[in-house]
Amino acid sequence: MCNMAAYAGREAAAPILLRMLEAQEGLGGGHYSGIATLHEGKIHLAKVCGACSRLRTETAALHLPGCVGIAHSRTPGIPLNSWAQPFQSSDAKVVYCANGSHGHFANCTDFQAWYDLLLNQGVVFPSEVDYAVKPYPVLANGHSLHSTELSANILAYYHAAGDDMRLALRKTFQTAPSEIASLALSTNEPQQVSAARLNQPLMWGEKNHSFYLATSALAFVGENLHWVNPVPAACTLSMSADTITFSPMEYFDDLLEPAIPHAEATRILDQLLADGQPRRIGALCDAIKPCWPQGKLPQAAMLAYEYLREGVLTRKIRLVASAAPATRPGDEAPLTLFQKNL
Known part of the structure; x- marks a missing residue:
């Protein structure tokens, strides 16, 4: 199982995110590591095929600027840095990561149709490889790409059409449903982390006018948070240093x-x-x-x-x-x- 972390507060996000990621990576991640922060209207991204120790030594992850960010550590795959999360949308305005699998929703998404639509709009997919990687989407040309990168660009598609991030996440979950939880940043919402949870784990907590998210609350133990709660199932959320807001996704109630x-x-x-x-x-x-x-x-x-x-x-x-x-x-x-x- 992949592991994720997010922070929105008044301190530098990167050191906090790396600590939370390292506290969780042994739970199933550690094969790829990545972090993204938002600062002065720009997404700053660092990721590697490898554990957090490699992310620290081979990139500037620890020094990424900004007080808002997300991070991800994932399970085994193919040995390419481009398959590490988070994934940045092709327009560089959204960054997104997810934990989980298609599960119940296997074969429910027309990946080819979305790939064709986005490709025709000039979207580039750095995770695309010229061979099949199952269980990831296999396209008509025999290529595969990471389904989360496709979702990142679907999210950016809805967001570019005028939807705020919570609504865009909701539409992305309905368009390409999976048994996941996900995190996202947008340059259009510069002080905010957005997230969604269907059924995979996601916890939230607070300390000193800062909000935290993590796959497992074991990530919070070293952070000495004031309190911790589960994110409700089938909901989207947005959080800044000052507030956190939840919205239900009734589409999945049954x-x-x-x-x-x-x-x-x-x-x-x-x-x-x-x-x-x-x-x-x-x-x-x-x-x-x-x-x-x-x-x-x-x-x-x-x-x-x-x-x-x-x-x-x-x-x-x-x-x-x-x-x-x-x-x-x-x-x-x-x-x-x-x-x-x-």
């Missing part, structure tokens, strides 16, 4: 289960960790997905992350640092395992 199965999921996770063996986050999420009714979008990752955060804070669960072979040849990606303290 796919959501109002009653979150906390008790059943907790029982399963307790049993899975009871033997004291270290477990990956993916195994924990997969174990509780069946708790949701057939046909409903599971929020397993959100629930698992919060279960683990509570366990870490109460010292019932500890983080075990490990590593795995990375997408970039010769590199290792950070890997965080969870182990019950017996």
Whole structure:
């Protein structure tokens, strides 16, 4: 699972974003890392195929200017920097990243039609490669591109037509639906982070007139936030240093289960960790997905992350640092395992 972070406040965003990204990258990211900030009407972007350590040493990520920004660490793929997120739209006015997969909505988007429309408008796709990369879109010419880059340009398309970012995100989710959460910046909304969440995890918090977002609230532990809450499912949001605003996406109401199965999921996770063996986050999420009714979008990752955060804070669960072979040849990606303290 990819991991994301966002900040809107009065301090330099880049150091905060990198800390939050590093706190999460072992949960499934670490194969690619990227950060984008907004300053004086311009998007500043740095990204690499590699972990945050490589992002720090090979780019100016730590010194990107601005008090507003987003960051992303992603799962394995092909060893190209151009496949790292966030993705900047071809008009350089929007930058966007996402966590999740097509899931329930596989085959619901006409990627070819959107590719043709955008290509005819002069859009360039740096992630496009001249071979098929599944499960990403495979075009009529046999090429593939990252679907999130396509979504970044769909978002920019709606935004350029006059929609504010929250409405443009809503339309993008309806046009190209996926089981994701996403973050975005726009040069037209210079002090603001925009975001959307369907069912994948996204948490928000506040400290000293600053707002924070992250895939897992484990990213907030070192930031000493005043309070933390989950972003509601099926909503868009905008946040600045002064305020945060949520808007529901009613289009997806029928796919959501109002009653979150906390008790059943907790029982399963307790049993899975009871033997004291270290477990990956993916195994924990997969174990509780069946708790949701057939046909409903599971929020397993959100629930698992919060279960683990509570366990870490109460010292019932500890983080075990490990590593795995990375997408970039010769590199290792950070890997965080969870182990019950017996």
